[in-house]
Amino acid sequence: MTTPDRSNLKPISLWWRPQTPNPAKVVIILEELRLPYTGKFVELEDLKKAEFEAVNPNGRVPAIHDPNTNITLWESAAIISYLIATYDTTHTLTYTDAPNAFHLQQWAYFQASGQGPYFGQAAWFLLYHPEPLPSAKDRYVAETRRVVGVLDKWLGDRTREGNVWLVGNKMTYADLMFVTWNGAVGLFLKLAGREGEWDPEKEFPHFWKWQNAMMARSSFQKAMSLAKVEDVHN
Structure with a gap:
């Protein structure tokens, strides 16, 4: 596939919901790659309707349509893989050599x-499941x-070897794929009244430093600050 001309890109359409980990992952990569995009907010009750299932038969966000290549994709990991392969031509967030690319x-x-x-x-089990299932809650927290x-x-x-990222010596898309779900842990434990079980700064200091380095980036801040019903624009 020919790499689109970045000087004349049309905005990528992103079907999303706000402050939701998987759509936010895609926003972060779009921001990091400085790609133009427009958000299409999807109400919960519309996710399983025919109009959206024509975009994503699984009825979940995120999904994208890229008019520059005429491709529609769903599943956040597949979307990120596509964005990196298509637009990260300077390899800012990736590696192309073995074994780094495979890692x-x-x-x-x-x-x-x-x-x-x-x-x-x-x-889900801590906050939304209609029946109290302590064993399920404990299993998934564990x-x-x-x-x-x-x-x-x-x-x-890696830190002892002089590196602070998952692969190589720079932040990549693989690091950024973790940041939104990591950021949700403290919130869902707090809402469930189990915040005493989460002290990552003390228990997981290397994770804590890595996570905070990514949360400080403007791409993460943008993904977490998007409005609920307004279209997202970049």
Whole structure:
């Protein structure tokens, strides 16, 4: 696929909901790559309607349509992979050499298959499930802590080698894929009255430093500050 001319890009359409981890992941990458985009806010009751399912048959956000390449995509990890492959021509957020490129995929798959689903289930059972299921709550809180522990140990080992990112010596899309779900942990535990179980600065210091470095970026701040019903523009 030919790389679109960046001097004349049309805005990418993003179907989204505000301050939601998976759409926010895509906003962060769009911001980091300085791509123009326009938001299409989707009400909860519209996610399973035919109009939106024509965009995403799974009936969830995010999804994108890129008029510059005429491609429509859903699933945040697939969208991010596409944006990086298509628009990160200077490799600002990626590596193309082996083994780094494959290690990036490794962490991206871990985020999409491990971190996101486990953290999401923790939030669901703690806050939304209609029946109180203590065993489910405890399981997914424990899995959340386990995933954070994996990240903390890896980052600790990397720090001792002089690096502070998951792969190589720079922040990449793989790091940024984790930041929004990481940021949700303290909130859903607090809302569930379990904030005493979450002290990452003390328990997971390498994770804590890494997370805060990403949260300080303007791309994260933009993703977390988007309005509820207004279209998103960049």
